[in-house]
Amino acid sequence: MAQKPKVAITWLGACGGCDMAVVDLDAGLLDVADRLDIVLWPVALDFKYKDVEALADCSLALAIISGCVRNDEHLEIARLLRQKAGLVLALGACACFGGTPGLANFSSRQAILDFVYRDSPTVENPEGTIPQEKSLVNGHTLTLPAFHEKVRALRQVIAVDYFLPGCPPPPQLISQAINAVLAGDLPPKGSALAPRRALCDVCPRNRKKPARLEITQIRQIHEVETDPDYCFLEEGILCMGPATRSGCGETCISNNMPCRGCFGPVAGVEDAGTKHLSALASILRTEQYFDLAQLVDTIPDPAGFFYRFTQPVSILGKAALKMHPLDKERP
Amino acid sequence: MENFNPRIVCFSCKFGWGYLDPHKDSLKGVTHWVPVACSGKIDAAHILEAFSKGADGVLVLVCPEGDCHLQDGNFKTEAKVFLLQRILPSWGLDSRRLRVIAAMNPDGEKIPALVRDLAAQIAHLGPARLFADSPAAGQEAEPAAVRGSFSASW
Structure with missing residues (x-):
């Protein structure tokens, strides 16, 4: 029997709604699990990133990635899956356009940290503690991923083959997308796996x-x-x-x-x-x-209204990202 | 900012502005002039694209009320400009950098002066850089559009 195609499903800067949409395939999920070998799905199954790192390049048939890219962990996992997967599907509005987290790009990184850890009326933080990338606890160094200046859509950090938008995408389109990949019946790369009309x-x-x-x-x-x-x-x-x-x-x-x-x-x-x-x-x-x-x-809030899901990929949003090149942000 | 000369992109309706100027003399002094057939054709994306490519100000010249050759393109573009003026401060751009003028000038002789006028008014803001202008500044009681300050009989 031929080996089942390997698939990774992961979330970056996401709420988990897209993963829930995959779970909403319901009994169809059993069929998917029957035909595919899921090698990574942090929301539902216990796999480690090192298992994915051990795979040969391009050995995954498909990587389904939801969520935006806001920190170094998101970036690292996105790049790892791009390297290991033949096809990358951006799942959901955050992965496709930055989504609602992208509205944070109307503020600066500093303004966000100031509000969340200092100025918000519900915050009690007299020592002004804010998250550090490295901190020493009982002689051990603990690390956190670096928090980037801006939110990015997936295609702004890696090449994305297909897009499936939605907040969350409907299970029916997810099912169609997986079947299309299995059957090799796919539109030209760069397409959205959704109708073209308004x-x-x-x-x-x-x-x-x-x-x-x-x-x-x-x-x-x-x-x-x-x-x-x-x-x-x-x-x-x-x-x-x-x-x-x-x-x-x-x-x-x-x-x-x-x-x-x-x-x-x-x-x-x-x-x-x-x-x-x-x-x-x-x-x-x-x-x-x-x-x-x-x-x-x-x-x-006109700007928030018009760019509710698409701020990072808009004309001025892209121009703003150019002011903060990704590689300069990395340590 | 005394020596700063803002780069102004001027979009204008061909039906109302400069069509009687056979030698395009009105182009003199206007480096970035984009005449279009009906101001309704000016897309909101064109205006933002101008800002993203380095314009410090954008001037939109439309026909006066009731004078649109194609029914109401001027009205639609004014509405686009008003909406854009509301979103520019969120991008850290002063809304005074975008101006719409509803009037008519077939000779086009006024265009360089209007461009210079906008440049003079925004020179103190400095170069347009995203998230650089004070967000409150764009909310001042600047008239959203200039109209009625000159007649359609030029």
Whole structure:
């Protein structure tokens, strides 16, 4: 019997939601485990990094990596798996675009450490202790991975073959992706293993969209009793659907929550935030030109809203990363 | 910063700005001028791209209200600029570095002066570097757009 293809599943700077999505394959997971040899999966199984280091280069059929890259451990594991795996799949919004952790790039490393360990109202830290890369405890040196200046998406530190966005990605797409790898039936490298069209194209609320959408007042979801069949934008609720890739299964939409954009931009778009911004700009309407500026002022945290999942891979996000070259950060 | 000369990228609508200038004399003094057919074509990404490639300020010249050759491209681009002005401070860029002017100047003779005017107004901010401008500075009560200061009859 031929040897089963080896697969590694790991998380970097992640919440574990993507791993839970893999677990959500449910009984399908047994089938996956039957056809694949899982060599690393820190969330679910007990393997050590040294077992992976001992493998021959390119001996893994696939490495499924979720989470962003924020510290030296993330970087090291990403590079190790790139070396050992024939294919690397970036799983989830954090690995694909930086995700919500990427919003930390609007602050500096120092500002984050200051707030978390000193200024936050719930912190009691009179000695001003902050984590150190090396500390001496009872004559032993303990180490922590270096905390980088900025969050990076996976493709900004290693070559990534395929992307599967989502926060988290739906189990059905994960299952399709694994089957596609096993069958060798894959699109060109660099593709996202998700539909190419925008969410509005498949949105069940689209049927009752007016011919000409106009937003005259921006409202939050909790301020409106929405009709489950009506387009959110028509009611003035900001929804990322026009500029977000479909494939998520419309779980938010069908639970009466507007799209937040976790599937990232549609195929061929570099900067998701500006596409959301342009889509919104085209449907804002005011009686007077002057009122337009006041209308946009009612959007809370515009930068966080437009770049909720894609800050590190956006135009200015990439420019900001260039100011902090990765190799200079490493000791 | 006395000798600092900000690099300004100017996007303008071809229908309203400079189309009567056969020799493009209005280009004189404007190093980075990008005329486009309808300001609605100016993408938010173009403006951010300009900043990421070293522009210190971006000037967007659109047609006045009701004068868009293609219905409402000027309105859409103004909305884009207003939204961009709200997100620039999060990137540590002063929102005064981005200006939109809704007027018309077929000869294009005013364009160099408008570029110089923006350059003069932001010179004290220094070169545009991400996360370098004070976040509060961009929130000052600077008019979001300049309009009505000159007529459409130029």
